[in-house]
Amino acid sequence: TRSHAERRLFGLFFCFLFVIAVALSLFGSLLPFPSGGFSIQRSFLCVLIVLLGVLGAWAFLTTPGFIEENLWPLTMVLSIGGLIFAHAFISNSHFRWIEPGLYVGFLGCIVLFGGLLGKSLSLKSLLEPMSVILGACVALYGAMSLNYYGFSLSDRDVKIADHLPWGFVNIRYWSQVATWLLPLLPLALINGLARRSRLWVLLVVLGGAIWIWMILLSSARGTVVSLLVGTVCAFVIFRHAVLPWLKLFGLLLLCGGIFWLVLSGLMPALLGVSFEGREL
Numbered sequence: 001t002r003s004h005a006e007r008r009l010f011g012l013f014f015c016f017l018f019v020i021a022v023a024l025s026l027f028g029s030l031l032p033f034p035s036g037g038f039s040i041q042r043s044f045l046c047v048l049i050v051l052l053g054v055l056g057a058w059a060f061l062t063t064p065g066f067i068e069e070n071l072w073p074l075t076m077v078l079s080i081g082g083l084i085f086a087h088a089f090i091s092n093s094h095f096r097w098i099e100p101g102l103y104v105g106f107l108g109c110i111v112l113f114g115g116l117l118g119k120s121l122s123l124k125s126l127l128e129p130m131s132v133i134l135g136a137c138v139a140l141y142g143a144m145s146l147n148y149y150g151f152s153l154s155d156r157d158v159k160i161a162d163h164l165p166w167g168f169v170n171i172r173y174w175s176q177v178a179t180w181l182l183p184l185l186p187l188a189l190i191n192g193l194a195r196r197s198r199l200w201v202l203l204v205v206l207g208g209a210i211w212i213w214m215i216l217l218s219s220a221r222g223t224v225v226s227l228l229v230g231t232v233c234a235f236v237i238f239r240h241a242v243l244p245w246l247k248l249f250g251l252l253l254l255c256g257g258i259f260w261l262v263l264s265g266l267m268p269a270l271l272g273v274s275f276e277g278r279e280l
Helices: 002-030 037-062 071-090 098-120 123-154 171-189 192-196 198-217 221-271
Strands: none
Touching: 002 037, 002 123, 002 171, 037 098, 071 098, 123 171, 123 198, 123 221, 171 192, 171 198, 171 221, 192 198, 198 221
């Protein structure tokens, strides 16, 4: 039917945006743009926020019952947005309106576009391709990070934290990306592809473990605190329903700890070099 075709097209459109957003966030520094990868990342993500905001606003105005179904998230965004913008009035920075505007726009897009997705697509049809895209990007970034690690050790460059995580002009950006993507990674271990392919499961687990190792390596305290608080909140809200996710995430943490012991402790010791992580 036409409705089914429209939903399928909308799902493909969302997956396309998700691929571009994740790929640019992780691999933008590798692309040969004249203005630099970071500039392209910022420009695209700003355009993405505007696009998602427009689509969400369209759903807000045209979908019956949209406001009632998303009333409390919208109220929360408006409340938090007011507090964020209040800081701009007391700041002396020339850019005091930029970050508050982006934060409020980002939070608003989550609610508006999320509500639109909930109306247009089933949860399963959305999570299946999204988890595959996420797992593939995480595994690829992890594999390339091991390449950086190997060359650093072979060159006796033991300040590995200066090179890992790679591709980010500021360590905070890596921390933010890891904070958003890692909690979603267990979804890649329960999708249809994971049930059909053990190789896929192995790649995702190894990729996630490398990310956990890099969090420890880079002393990303914000990510650690965010993951801890998010896990506690998820358990309080969802109780036993969160246990399958918690087991898979615990597996990633365990493997990440093993990687940290091997790559940050055992390998440098065997090669006779001192190993330094990022200073706090």
